[in-house]
Amino acid sequence: MISSTEEEIPNITSDAAKSSSLSGLLKPGGKNLGDFIFENTTRLFAFLVLSLVLLMAYEMFTKSLPSINRFGWSFISSSTWDPVHDQFGALPFIFGTLFSSLIGLMIALPLSVGIAIFLSELCPQWLEHPVSLLVELLAAIPSIVYGLFGIFVMTPWLRDTVEPFLGDHLGFIPLFTGPPYGFGMLAAGLILSLMILPIIASISRDVMKAIPGSLREAAFALGATKWEAIKIVLSGSKSGILGATLLGLGRAVGETMAVTMVIGNRPSISFSLFDPGHTMASVLANEFTEATSELYTSSLIEIALLLFILTIVLNAAARFIVWSVTKKYQAEY
C-alpha cells in the first residue's frame, strides 16, 4: 500500500534554531550533574582551542611591536637585512617565499591536474586506490627527508645536468642566468612542487569525482571524445581546483626545512632561478637562535607574524571557495 519512507528523524544532537550553546551553560540540562560537568568540560576545551589561536596572534603581535614601531611599513619594503647594524627589512624573504612558492605552484599545478584527471576519468578501477595511496604517501614524507633528498640527490643533478643545460640553451632569458650552483630558487621550487602536488591532486580528484556521471554521459551522447568530456568536467571543477591550489600555496609558503636545505639561505633578491635566495620560513629556521638583540628577535617574530597572516588568508580563502563549491553542488544536485 504505502511505500515505507522513514520519517525524517532530525539529527539527535543538532541544536534547535533558537537555542545557543550559551543557554546550555546557564540551565543545567536535564537536572543531571554528570551531563552538566561533561558538557561544560568539552565546551571548555573547545573554547581552549579558540583562545589558543587568539593567544598566538596576540603574543606574536606584542613581541613584534619593537620592530613594528621601529620600522613601520619599511619592514616590508626594505631589502636591507643587516643584523650587525640593527637594520631589518624583510623584502628579500617575502620575495623569496613568493617566488619559490610560485615556481613550485607552476610546476605542481599542471602535474596535479593531470594526475587528478587520470585518477578521476581515465584510470581503471583496480588501479585507482593504489595510485591514490601512493600520491598521498608523497604528502606524508617528512620535510626533513625531502631536504635530505634535496641536498644529496637533487642539487647535484641540478648543478651538473639541468642548470648547465638550461643555461646553455635558454640563457638569454633572465630566469636562467648566473652560475649553476645547484642550490637556489630552482631547487627550492622543485622540492616545493613535490610537496604540494599531493594536496592539489587529491582535492582536485575529489572535486572532479563529485561531478555527476550524467554530465559525462551527456557529453558522450553528443559525440564528444574522452578529452572533450574531460574538458567539460574540468570547467565544472574550476573553483574546486582553485581552492585546492590556494591550499597548496598555503602549504608552500610555510614549508621550512626542505626549502632551507636547498635554497642557499642568502637574503638577496634575484630573478634568476639559479641564484640562491631566502624565504620567511628559512630565515626563521636559520637565525632565530642567533638573534642577539631584542630588535633582532622582534624582527624575526614580525616575520613569523607576517607568515601567520599570509597562511591564514590563503587557507581562509581556500576554505571559503571549497565551501561555496560544495554548497552549490548540494543545491543543484
Add this chain to the structure above:
Amino acid sequence: MASIYYYRWRRTKSHIMAALCFASALIALIPLFLIFYYTMSKGLSSINWSFFTQMPKPAGETGGGMANALIGTGILIAIGSSIGLPVGILAGIYLSAHRTTLFSRIVRFLTEVLNGIPSIVIGVVAYILVVIPMKRFSALAGGVSLGILMIPLVTRTAEEMLNLIPQSYREASLGLGISRWKTTLFVILPAAFKGIFTGILLSIARAAGETAPLLFTALGNRFWSTQLDQPIASLTVFIYDYSKAPFDDWNRQAWAAALVLIVLVMLINIIFRIVTRKRYA
C-alpha cells in the same frame, strides 16, 4: 570529407591528452620511488644495533649512534600528546555534539586555521610562551610546540570519527535511560575508538617528523638527557645537524636516521588509510 579528418584529429588529441595525464602520474611518482630508493641505499649500511643504542661520537670520529635522539623524540611526543590528545578529543567531542551552532562553527574554522599555520610559526609561539619565561631552551618547550601542532589533527579526527557513528546508537542508549554523558563516553566513543586511535597515531607520526618547531625550543643535545627543563635531542634535528656536517660518516648516519623515520611514518600512514577505507567501503 574534411569532417572525417577533423574527427580523427579530435580523437588523436584525446589520446595524446590522456597519455599526458598518465605521464603526469608517472612523473609525480618517480620522486617518491627515488626518495625511497636513495634513503634505503644510502642509509641501510649504517643501520645496526649500535646505531640505535649508542650516543653520538665527537666530531671527526666515525661510528656512534642516535640513542639520545630516539629517546628525545619519544619524550617530546609524550609531552606533545599529553597536551594534544586531551584537548583534541574533548574539543572533538564537543564539536561532534554541536554541529551547527555559531560557537562550533567558529571553533571548527579556527581549528582549520591552526592546522594551516606553518610549524615554524608554532615554534615561534612556543618560544614566546615557554622559552622566554623559562629563560632556557627545553624539552618542555619542544613538547608544547608539538602539542599545539597535534591539537587540530586530533580534534578533526575525533570529530569526524564520532560523526560517522549512526545516531541510532545514541537514541537507543538514551532510550534505555542512560544519561547523555554516559552515552557519549561508554557507547559512542568506544564505537568510534578504532578510527580515533589510528587518527591519533597519524598525528603522532606527523609530530615525530617535524623539525622546524624544535629548532629553537628543544634545540638539540649531543648528550643523553631526559630532563624536561633542558634542551633535548630529537630524531629530526639529528638528521638536520648531521646532513649539514662535512663528514661523510655523519651524512650516512643522517640517511640512516631518515630511513628509520620514513619507515615509521609510512607504516602508520598505511595503517591509517587501510582502517579508514574499510569504513567507507
Add this chain to the structure above:
Amino acid sequence: MLNTSEDIKVDDETVRMRTENLNAFFGRTQALKNITIAIPKNKVLSIIGPSGCGKSTFLRCLNRMHEEIGGTIKGEIFLGSQDIMNLDPVNLRKKIGMIFQKPNPFPTMSVSDNVTAGLRLNGFRNKKKLQEIVEENLIKAALWDEVKENLNQPGINLSGGQQQRLCIARTLAVNPEVILMDEPCSALDPISTAKIEELIKDLKKTFTIVIVTHNMQQAARVSAYTAFLYMGELIEYGKTLNMFTRPGKKQTEDYVTGRFG
C-alpha cells in the same frame, strides 16, 4: 478538545498513559497539534497515518526523546497521574522503553553485554544477578534458544530479526512499564516480523505497548486500539476493529482503504 469517537476512559479500561493537548514543535514548525490520547494499560495501541503525519514525533514525546532532538513540547503527558514533564527524562526512560525501526544493538558489546547495558551503565555491578538477567530477558524476548550457546559474540553478528529481539531484550532488562515501538518490523523479513508480532502479543500481558506502524494489517493483527494521525492532528481514535470496519471519519476511511497513503 476530544477528537475521539468514544470517551477517554475507554470502556472502564485502566489507562496507563495519556496526553492532553499535546503540541510538539521543531523550532517554529508545529509537528503535533492538540493531541489528546489515552493509552490503555496492558493493551497494544497502534498509531497509524501517512508518512510525515507526526507518528514518530508523537512516540518520541512519550519518552521525552523529542527534546533530545531539539524539539519543544507544550501540553501535558501523564504516566499514571504524574505529568512526565516534571520528571527527570533520564529516569523516565527507565520506565518507558523504546524499540527503533532499524535494529541497533551496540556494536562494541557482546550479546549479553547488550542485554545488560542499561543496567551496567547505571551502576549495577552484581555479576551473578546480571547473568540471570541476561537469561531471563532473552527468554522473554524469544531469543534465548538461538543465542545461548554463544552469548559472547558481538551483538551485530546476529541476523536482523535476532538483533531486533536482542534490542527488545535489552529494553526489557531495564524493567519498564511502557514499551514504545517505532515501526519495529519495517526493516525485517516476513518471518522475523511474524516472530516479533507473536512476541508483542505475549509482552502486552506484562507491559503497555504503543506501536507506530505504516502497515495496517499489522495494526489489525496486534493492536486493540488504534489512533489515526494526519498532518499532526488526531483524526480518529478507537478500537482497532471499529476503525477498520466502520471508521467514523471520512479521512480515516480513505486512509484505511488506500485512497491515499
